[in-house]
Amino acid sequence: MDLLVVGSGFFGLTIAERAAAAGRKVTVIDRRHHIGGNAYSENEPTTGIEVHRYGAHLFHTSNEKVWEYVNRFTTFTSYVHRVYTNHSGVVYPLPVNLGTINQFFQAAYSPDQARALIREQAGEFDVRTAQNFEEKGIALVGRPLFEAFFRDYTAKQWQTDPHKLSGDIVSRLPVRYTYDNRYFNDTHEGLPTDGYTAWLERMADHPNIDVKLSVDFFDASQPLNRKALVGQLPIVYTGPVDRYFDYAEGALGWRTLDFEEEVLDVGDFQGTSVMNYPDADVPYTRIHEFKHFHPERAEVYPDDKTVVMREFSRFAERSDEPYYPVNTEDDRAGLLAYRELAKGEKDVFFGGRLGTYKYLDMHMAIGSALTMWQNELNG
């Protein structure tokens, strides 16, 4: 073995694939029973509908290098992501756009009229002096839109009253003064034609790559563990950075999600893949309906059943899956301390969203792994 990769998510698999292609013998371990990290998907057994196990994953990128690279392992469908939101029993398009504004105010404003209206409504607070998330949100989009679409949704995501949330969590709230409701603005967008897991498995399918699942790097009772291997060979570590150092500088804060999945005896539950629920009286933040991610599979998916997943958001305990960095001031100080400690770890390379404590989209995780391979490991 020339290289150990801890974690089989997109970051770890990209490193492993590049190293294997360059002739290195790579072992990839993952403590989960499956490959692919959070992008893993599997077919719901009774319907055959592909479900993204750790929340909806939409691939999009404007990075040509990444696009060329990912196309070596999968083709992509022409899926274009659009999100809707159910506020007080009325459905609006997101991100907030001219369609949302005109529907909300029961009007036919032109772009300039809508801009003038929102500017006037936003005048209640000044972005520069806003004291918290609520004041900053109102300063950005005005009170009516903020209260309808952002206030309670964000409070549900953070389990915190918007008065008490820092204005730092938002620099801008998206408002478009056109009817464009494409969710992403990237050059390339789509879903892997035969699913995420097929894509991820192809990345690992190389004679120089050995994948071992259900193996925890910190479990000293198995041979591929930290104590036995650090200093012996290069290691790319994509698990949580604070866990690596036994939380010596404190635990970094994360939000997690709980998912409630249900198979329903209807052909189509909501007519779209993602419906947000921004109101305080609904406990979940969104409902995903997975068959809508693949309209091209209509022939193979059942027409009398569907799979939905309700998403609930909360702060992560240590035993929960970490999903989104909370990134308080304490977290940022902790991260700097961990970065210092990481410099002292000979031949251990920290990467990926957990290893760097950064929210990374898939194309960013892949892009940063390609860069790490090029700049730090391919020597």
Ligand code: FDA
């Ligand atoms: P990832 O978390 O995937 O992999 C890390 C792996 O390390 C895991 O498999 C874990 O089990 C393993 N590991 C950790 N500790 C270990 C240990 N001690 N021993 C062995 N293995 C260990 N992106 C996007 O582009 N579009 C989208 O729509 C979404 N949607 C989305 C929704 C939600 C809810 C989340 C949380 C994230 C997204 N993402 C996304 C982001 C996407 O999930 C992310 O880019 C990739 O998971 C990053 O891959 P990594 O390899 O960095 O981490």
